[in-house]
Amino acid sequence: MKTIPIFAIIGHPNEGKSSIVATLAQDDSVAISSSPGETVQLQRFDLKAGHEAVIEFIDTPGFQNPQTTLAWFRKNEALGETRVQRFIETHRKDPDFHHDCELLRPLLQGAGLLYVVDASRPMTPVDVAEMEILRLTACPRMALINPKSGETRFLESWKTAFRQHFNSVRTFNAQTARYPDRIELLEALKSIDQDWEPALSRAIELLRLDRKRAVDRTAEAIVDYLEQALRCSCSSFLDKESGGELERRRLEDEYRKKLEKIERRFRDETRDIYGIRRVSVELPKNSILSEDLFSERTWQALGLNQKQLAIAGALLGAGIGAGADIAAAGITFGVFASIGAALGAGSALWKGKDLARVKISHLPLGGLKLTVGPNVSDRFPFIQLDRFLLYALFISNWAHARQETSVKLGGGEVKQGPSSAWKQDELKRVTRFVRAVRKGNGEEIEAAGRELRQLLAGVLS
Ligand SMILES: Nc1nc2c(ncn2[C@@H]2O[C@H](COP(=O)(O)OP(=O)(O)OP(=O)(O)O)[C@@H](O)[C@H]2O)c(=O)[nH]1
Ligand SMILES: [Mg+2]
Numbered sequence: 001m002k003t004i005p006i007f008a009i010i011g012h013p014n015e016g017k018s019s020i021v022a023t024l025a026q027d028d029s030v031a032i033s034s035s036p037g038e039t040v041q042l043q044r045f046d047l048k049a050g051h052e053a054v055i056e057f058i059d060t061p062g063f064q065n066p067q068t069t070l071a072w073f074r075k076n077e078a079l080g081e082t083r084v085q086r087f088i089e090t091h092r093k094d095p096d097f098h099h100d101c102e103l104l105r106p107l108l109q110g111a112g113l114l115y116v117v118d119a120s121r122p123m124t125p126v127d128v129a130e131m132e133i134l135r136l137t138a139c140p141r142m143a144l145i146n147p148k149s150g151e152t153r154f155l156e157s158w159k160t161a162f163r164q165h166f167n168s169v170r171t172f173n174a175q176t177a178r179y180p181d182r183i184e185l186l187e188a189l190k191s192i193d194q195d196w197e198p199a200l201s202r203a204i205e206l207l208r209l210d211r212k213r214a215v216d217r218t219a220e221a222i223v224d225y226l227e228q229a230l231r232c233s234c235s236s237f238l239d240k241e242s243g244g245e246l247e248r249r250r251l252e253d254e255y256r257k258k259l260e261k262i263e264r265r266f267r268d269e270t271r272d273i274y275g276i277r278r279v280s281v282e283l284p285k286n287s288i289l290s291e292d293l294f295s296e297r298t299w300q301a302l303g304l305n306q307k308q309l310a311i312a313g314a315l316l317g318a319g320i321g322a323g324a325d326i327a328a329a330g331i332t333f334g335v336f337a338s339i340g341a342a343l344g345a346g347s348a349l350w351k352g353k354d355l356a357r358v359k360i361s362h363l364p365l366g367g368l369k370l371t372v373g374p375n376v377s378d379r380f381p382f383i384q385l386d387r388f389l390l391y392a393l394f395i396s397n398w399a400h401a402r403q404e405t406s407v408k409l410g411g412g413e414v415k416q417g418p419s420s421a422w423k424q425d426e427l428k429r430v431t432r433f434v435r436a437v438r439k440g441n442g443e444e445i446e447a448a449g450r451e452l453r454q455l456l457a458g459v460l461s
Contacts, residue, residue, distance in 0.1 A: 005196050005203070007189070008058040008106040010134070011116035012127070013037050016146040019174035019401035020116055021045055021059040024182060026275055028400040030059060037061075042102050049206035050213070055186070058106050064099035066129040073136045084108065084137050104137065112140040112192060115166065119158040120151035131165040140193035145171040167192040174401040179211060212461070214273050214396070219456035221273070222388040223433070223449045225266040229384050230437045232258050233373030237363070244370065248358055251372040259293060266388060270395050288416055289390055293383070302386040302417040303379045304427075311424055313378045315431035374438075381434045386417025389459055393418075396460060418459045429455045 009017045013036035022030035025045040031038055039061045046053035063069065072087060079086050084107050091097035107113070113134055117127070134141050143162040145155075162169040168191055172181070186204050190197045234254045238247055271277075283290045288301045304312055359371040422430075433452045436444035 003199065004053060004055055005189070005199050006056045006058065006106055006109055006111035007114050008042075008060055008103060008111050009114045009116060010060055010103055010130075011062055012118075012130075013062055015062075015116050015118045016148060016174055016401075017062065017116045018059050020114065020144060020146060020172065021057045022401040023174040023177050023399045024185070025055075025057045026182075026400050028275075028277055030400070032401060032403060042105070047203070047207075049203070049210040052206065054203035054206050055200075058111065060103040061099045063103065063130050063133070065096055066100070066126055066133060069097065069100045070129045070133050070136075073133055081138070084139075107137055107139045112142070112189070112196070113137075114142050114144050116144045116146050117158060118148045119145045119155050120147055120149040122154045123157055123161060128161065131161060135165045140196070141166050142168045142170060142189065142192050145169070146174055147171065175399055175403075177399050178397040183207065215457050215460045216453070217273050218270055218392045218396070218460055219453040221266060221269050222385070222392065222456050223453050225262055225388060226381065226384060226433070226452075227437050227445065227449075228262050229259055229375075230381060230434060231374055232262065233371055234258060235369055235371040237367055237369055239367045241368065244360075244368070247370055248372070251358070251370055255372040256294060263293065263387065267391055267395075270392050274395050274398065276395060276398060276400070283394070287390075287394075289387060289394070293387065298387075299379070299383060301415060302390075302419070303383040303415065304419060304422075305415055308420070308422065308427060309378060312382070312427050312431055315428055316378055316435060376438070381430060382417070382419045385430065385456075386419050389418045389456065390416075392460055426455055 009021050011017045014034075018030050018032045018039055021043075022028060022032060025047045027045050030043075030045060039059055041061065043059045045057050045059065047055040047057065069087070072090075073083060076083055076086065084104050088101045088104060088108070091101050115131065115134060131143075143166040145158065159169060168188060170185060170188055172185055177185075183204060186200060186207075190200045232255065234251045236247055236251060238244060288298065291298045303309075357372075357376070359369075361369045361371070363369055419426075419430075429448070429451045433445070433448040436448045
């Protein structure tokens with residue numbers, strides 16, 4: 001028998017039991033559906049810290065026959081503590097009581113109960129019967145209000161009934177709960193049975209460590225992928241000038257796809273770190289992250305404000321930073337004059353945002369080399385960082401019960417990325433890393449990378 005705390009989640013069909021299990025166990029494989037009766041048998045889900053199961057949650061179909069069950073419980077009061085066991089023995093083979101037996105079975109293992117109610121609807125006699133059965137089982141139990149809508153007219157009567165039947169009452173929204181809300185609920189579970197305190201404290205401690213590991217891994221991933229994005233470039237060789245314009249466009253396209261791939265890989269890795277197994281997590285429509293890296297809105301909403309940019313520019317040093325920004329706008333043609341006009345006019349893709357410049361070099365043995373990237377703009381590293389951080393924040397606060405997304409990241413002219421709050425010290429950490437990558441200095445990349453990871457871990461936690 002396991003020694004970890006076990007909780008069975010009980011309640012009416014469609015009130016959000018499975019949603020609560022998904023969010024608490026951090027498991028998006030729990031079946032959630034808008035049609036009642038989705039869960040038809042007990043299912044066990046472990047909440048894990050690393051590979052270790054620390055709490056078990058049992059999803060149930062809810063009561064099948066609460067009023068008759070209650071009558072039996074009342075009639076057999078004399079059985080005392082053995083009542084649950086005797087109820088199961090007596091009704092085990094009766095199909096009319098299949099769910100009732102199943103959901104009470106975990107109590108024999110010492111499980112606690114979480115009774116889930118959507119308190120935006122009125123209370124019925126069936127609810128009262130269910131609550132009464134749970135009270136008579138005398139097991140540790142908590143009422144969880146999962147508000148599916150904003151209706152509060154019935155809330156007070158529910159709360160009064162809960163106080164009579166449960167050791168504790170909490171509100172918990174399975175779809176919007178973030179990491180701190182989950183921890184808070186686990187902390188509250190200690191109060192319903194003192195015997196669980198040590199095991200729950202240990203579970204919470206392990207979960208905190210696990211969370212810290214996830215944050216550190218994410219920060220490390222951001223630094224790695226930022227380095228890749230900063231280095232990203234594409235080149236090709238031409239034997240003659242004709243066809244240069246076409247080749248430039250192809251390279252720009254390739255460069256763009258390469259950067260997109262870097263972001264995609266980062267996003268996959270982040271979802272993996274936070275145990276989100278769904279192939280894709282749809283971003284909110286109004287999220288700045290729904291825009292691609294190359295859009296005008298991205299460059300307006302993310303990255304640094306003018307004042308910060310002046311500091312970052314100085315830190316990056318003219319010639320690499322501010323100077324290159326200007327150089328990028330007016331592409332270096334060299335002697336490649338014949339397609340020069342076309343190149344100058346052709347950078348519409350980057351909307352004058354200096355995403356990458358095109359370099360043309362003459363090769364000693366004839367022919368030409370065309371290169372797009374790496375990006376040398378002062379703004380680019382911060383925009384890229386904001387995109388990584390916003391996505392990581394979004395994912396790390398994802399409730400596993402969530403069926404759709406509705407997060408607002410604001411809008412309008414204000415800068416929306418975490419980098420907009422950075423002062424000189426933070427800007428220094430970023431620019432030091434960027435300079436090291438641009439210089440290709442391995443030791444310096446390592447040292448600056450460590451400092452940047454710390455900064456990012458702070459933002460993520
Ligand atoms: N708006 C809103 N919808 C919710 C919330 N919690 C659950 N739902 C939705 O309610 C429906 C039922 O959720 P489930 O978690 O499957 O409910 P259940 O109690 O397990 O249902 P059965 O297994 O059928 O008894 C799903 O469509 C959920 O997405 C909530 O907090 N807010
Ligand atoms: Mg269910």
